[in-house]
Amino acid sequence: MNEKVKKENKQIGTYYVETLKSGKKSYKKQLKLGVDSMTGKEIITTVSADSFENLKLKVERRKREFLDNGGTLKRQSDPTTFEEVATMWFEVYTLEVKYNTQRATNSHLETYLKPVFGQFLIQKITPAMIQKQVNEWAQNARLPKDGKYRSRGNTKNYDRNLVYLKMIFDFAVGMGLMTANPAEKTKLPRLCKDERQEEKIKHYTKAEVTLMLDGMKDLIPSAVATGEYRFHAMMAYLRLLLFSGVRASEALALTWNDINQKEKSLHVTKTLNGRHEVEASTKTQSGERAIPLDDETLKAMRDWKVQQGKYCLKIGQPMSSHPFYTLEGSGYLTPDYVRSFLKRFCKHLKIPYLGIHCFRHTHASMLLNAGVGYKEISERLGHKDISVTMNVYSHLSPEKQKPVATVLARFLSS
Numbered sequence: 091m092n093e094k095v096k097k098e099n100k101q102i103g104t105y106y107v108e109t110l111k112s113g114k115k116s117y118k119k120q121l122k123l124g125v126d127s128m129t130g131k132e133i134i135t136t137v138s139a140d141s142f143e144n145l146k147l148k149v150e151r152r153k154r155e156f157l158d159n160g161g162t163l164k165r166q167s168d169p170t171t172f173e174e175v176a177t178m179w180f181e182v183y184t185l186e187v188k189y190n191t192q193r194a195t196n197s198h199l200e201t202y203l204k205p206v207f208g209q210f211l212i213q214k215i216t217p218a219m220i221q222k223q224v225n226e227w228a229q230n231a232r233l234p235k236d237g238k239y240r241s242r243g244n245t246k247n248y249d250r251n252l253v254y255l256k257m258i259f260d261f262a263v264g265m266g267l268m269t270a271n272p273a274e275k276t277k278l279p280r281l282c283k284d285e286r287q288e289e290k291i292k293h294y295t296k297a298e299v300t301l302m303l304d305g306m307k308d309l310i311p312s313a314v315a316t317g318e319y320r321f322h323a324m325m326a327y328l329r330l331l332l333f334s335g336v337r338a339s340e341a342l343a344l345t346w347n348d349i350n351q352k353e354k355s356l357h358v359t360k361t362l363n364g365r366h367e368v369e370a371s372t373k374t375q376s377g378e379r380a381i382p383l384d385d386e387t388l389k390a391m392r393d394w395k396v397q398q399g400k401y402c403l404k405i406g407q408p409m410s411s412h413p414f415y416t417l418e419g420s421g422y423l424t425p426d427y428v429r430s431f432l433k434r435f436c437k438h439l440k441i442p443y444l445g446i447h448c449f450r451h452t453h454a455s456m457l458l459n460a461g462v463g464y465k466e467i468s469e470r471l472g473h474k475d476i477s478v479t480m481n482v483y484s485h486l487s488p489e490k491q492k493p494v495a496t497v498l499a500r501f502l503s504s
Contacts, residue, residue: 119145127162203251330387343369347411
């Protein structure tokens with residue numbers, strides 16, 4: 091049994107010296123630090139050392155650490171680097187925005203912000219450092235594409251990087267980590283038109299849309315005959331995109347109750363996110379809207395609903411409440427399947443594949459060419475402001491005013 095001797099010292103009070111079996115001595119003290127300021131409990135800890143001098147040093151250091159930490163053992167140290175602050179800000183930010191926005195924001199953080207500023211102490215980042223980096227991002231936005239896509243790190247949306255920087259530094263100021271936002275007065279370089287290398291809005295022509303509609307009429311009977319229900323679903327889906335202008339994710343989230351045959355309208359109130367989960371709201375507040383539909387599109391949806399019911403009955407499944415849902419119950423039609431089908435469909439029709447979002451652009455383009463005004467198109471597309479519509483589509487057609495609900499159907503049949 092180890093021998094333990096109680097001793098007293100004016101500096102540290104009572105302590106114990108224990109002689110171990112090896113003959114070495116261990117110096118220990120039961121130290122009362124005080125009442126924890128966060129828990130209200132008395133904190134008692136044991137300090138050990140291999141000599142009396144080291145014991146005194148450890149006792150003093152433990153007392154000092156306790157006081158410096160605000161009289162508590164629970165408090166975690168405040169974040170000090172940009173990466174630590176950005177991570178804490180993002181945890182709050184994710185509670186306020188939708189999943190797709192979270193994913194896009196995180197991409198900017200990981201690709202642009204953290205690699206540049208991550209290891210700097212947040213207080214040491216200066217306006218000059220930020221301006222220099224924003225200038226570099228703007229210069230990179232001028233670089234040509236690497237084939238079809240831009241190289242990683244050369245985003246044309248470099249303005250978003252500055253937006254996120256300002257939000258993170260505002261968060262740091264609010265947390266008491268800084269006294270002022272160093273990004274507040276950063277000037278964002280506005281590149282001239284040639285330097286921006288603006289991409290043309292991809293959309294199908296009237297002739298190509300007519301080819302698509304004819305192709306749909308040809309494929310639907312064969313889809314019904316062969317039981318290829320997904321082909322029939324895709325025909326209805328593409329038709330709805332062309333004649334409503336809804337976002338692809340908004341259409342995938344629809345239920346049959348969202349299509350009002352009596353009022354001849356489509357009610358958009360939700361969207362499908364990147365995790366294939368329905369979010370009970372749209373991309374923007376103005377995105378929740380009722381869109382008038384033409385008779386042919388309403389008939390196409392009625393026909394698909396009848397066939398969907400037959401398919402469900404054939405495989406012993408209850409009728410789906412969703413127009414665009416895999417009847418085997420595996421989930422919504424995925425963007426990958428939609429893209430794959432559209433590529434095959436375009437190849438069959440010998441027209442270019444422009445991506446699924448081009449149907450929204452095509453809808454807007456044809457409405458403009460058919461004489462519909464920007465205000466009506468903006469409301470139809472669910473843009474938060476008419477300026478968004480004008481900025482994107484102003485080059486496609488002069489502004490005119492005509493009824494919206496059936497003008498596209500008349501335009502295509504003329």
